Amino acid sequence: MNAKEQSILLVDDEVDFRKRLGKAFARRGYKVYEADGYESALALIRQENPAQAVIDLRMPGKSGLELVAAAARLPEPPAMVVLTGYGSIATATEAIRLGALSYLPKPADVDDIIQAFNHDPQREPEPAAEDFAAPSLARAEWEHINRVLNDCQGNISQAAQRLGLHRRTLQRKLQKYPPKA
Structure with missing residues (x-):
C-alpha cells in the first residue's frame, strides 16, 4: 500500500476514544x-487528503452526516465510515x-472498522459455509457471561446486575467448566 492508502482521519469529540483508536491504527502502520x-476535520481532509x-455521528456543532456530505463533494473524498453510539x-x-461506505455502532474495534472499509457494496455476499456448527445454548450462555464479566473488569456484582442474575447464581455458573460445543 502507498502512503495515501495507509492514512486515516479519526473524527470524534470523545478525546480518550479517539486517542485509543488512533494508537490502534498507528500500530497497524x-x-x-x-x-x-x-x-x-474538513480542514484536515482538504490539507492532508487522507x-x-x-466519523462520529454526534459532535458539538455540525453533525457527522453534515461532514460526510461536505467531504463527499470534494474532488478526492476519503472513504468514510460513520461510527456512532446512537444508531438508527x-x-x-x-x-x-x-457517501459513507458503512455505518457502525459503537463500540467498534479497529478490525471492525477495517472490515467496513474493505466491504465492497457491489460484490454479492459470499454464501455461508454449509458445515458451520452453531454453538450450543450452554456454550453461547457461557461466552455471553464471560463477555459481560470482562466488560465489568471482573466485578461479579456488577456483572450479575447487568445479566439480571443473583450474585451467587453467577458465581455458581462461573465455577463450572465451559461447555464443549
Whole structure:
C-alpha cells in the first residue's frame, strides 16, 4: 500500500476514544490524523487528503452526516465510515446515501472498522459455509457471561446486575467448566 492508502482521519469529540483508536491504527502502520469536529476535520481532509475517515455521528456543532456530505463533494473524498453510539436505521440510510461506505455502532474495534472499509457494496455476499456448527445454548450462555464479566473488569456484582442474575447464581455458573460445543 502507498502512503495515501495507509492514512486515516479519526473524527470524534470523545478525546480518550479517539486517542485509543488512533494508537490502534498507528500500530497497524496507518498515518493517523485526528479531529474533534466538523471544521477541523474538513480542514484536515482538504490539507492532508487522507484515504479513509472514521466519523462520529454526534459532535458539538455540525453533525457527522453534515461532514460526510461536505467531504463527499470534494474532488478526492476519503472513504468514510460513520461510527456512532446512537444508531438508527434512518441515520444509517442517510449516511450511506450521503457517501459513507458503512455505518457502525459503537463500540467498534479497529478490525471492525477495517472490515467496513474493505466491504465492497457491489460484490454479492459470499454464501455461508454449509458445515458451520452453531454453538450450543450452554456454550453461547457461557461466552455471553464471560463477555459481560470482562466488560465489568471482573466485578461479579456488577456483572450479575447487568445479566439480571443473583450474585451467587453467577458465581455458581462461573465455577463450572465451559461447555464443549
